[in-house]
Amino acid sequence: MFLQMTLATLVGACAPTVSPQTELAIIQVESAGKPWTINDNTGHRAYVLSSRAAAIGKARELLRMGHNLDLGLAQLNTIHLHEFRLDASQVFEPCTNIWAGSVVLKRAYAAAVARYGPGELALYHAFQIYNSGSPNGAAHYAAAVWQAGYLQTVNAKTGRSS
Numbered sequence: 001m002f003l004q005m006t007l008a009t010l011v012g013a014c015a016p017t018v019s020p021q022t023e024l025a026i027i028q029v030e031s032a033g034k035p036w037t038i039n040d041n042t043g044h045r046a047y048v049l050s051s052r053a054a055a056i057g058k059a060r061e062l063l064r065m066g067h068n069l070d071l072g073l074a075q076l077n078t079i080h081l082h083e084f085r086l087d088a089s090q091v092f093e094p095c096t097n098i099w100a101g102s103v104v105l106k107r108a109y110a111a112a113v114a115r116y117g118p119g120e121l122a123l124y125h126a127f128q129i130y131n132s133g134s135p136n137g138a139a140h141y142a143a144a145v146w147q148a149g150y151l152q153t154v155n156a157k158t159g160r161s162s
Contacts, residue, residue, distance in 0.1 A: 007033055007073075014095040015102030022123070023074075023102055025149035026130065029141065030075035030101075035094050039075060042067035052092050059088040074101025105130050 011023045031037040036055035038047040040062055049055040055072075062069055069078045071091045076084075081091060084100045091097055108129035112122040115135060125135040127142035 010094055010098055014098040018102040018105055021149050022145075023098065023105070025145045026101065026105065026127070027073050027098070028148045029144045030070070031073050033073065035073050035097070036092065037072065037075065038062070039070040040067050041069065041077075055092050056088050059092070063088060072097035074098055074104075076100050076104070080104060101130075111135070 007024060007027060008020060011018075011020045011027070015023050027033055034048050036049040036052060038049070038055060038059055039045075040047065042065075043062070047055075047058055049058055059069060059071055063078065067078075070076065071078070071088075073094055074097050076086075076091055076097055080100060081087065084103070086096065086100065091100070105126060109122060109126040111129060112125040112135055116122045116125055124142050124146060127145045128138045129135050131138040131141040
């Protein structure tokens with residue numbers, strides 16, 4: 001419960017223009033709330049490191065080898081590092097990671113709205129864009145985020161933790 005409260009506080013402070021429930025659902029699916037997570041898309045391997053320093057070191061090592069990575073709480077893909085002017089150290093700062101992930105999500109939603117109109121259908125496709133870059137590229141991922149958000153709503157109404 002404490003970790004969820006901390007994440008909710010971080011999301012509220014660091015991604016104020018995105019629904020906290022939506023951002024928390026993405027974080028749950030992407031990293032299970034573990035801030036030092038690296039998913040190596042090149043090596044098809046996930047790392048959950050014990051500290052920020054260890055995560056930075058592993059990310060730098062893999063980046064030097066040219067690997068495509070998803071990093072931190074929101075699993076920000078390395079294609080976004082240059083765009084946001086982030087390095088391996090900065091991307092593992094939780095607030096920065098959540099903020100950058102929220103910007104990627106907002107852009108994905110805007111693209112989905114242009115194609116599908118505003119609402120739940122656009123949000124579902126925005127999740128696919130966030131994960132794969134394509135509005136039809138990751139239905140399994142979109143369904144997982146949708147389910148995580150739904151469970152948060154149910155748990156909040158019933159007073160249970162996830």
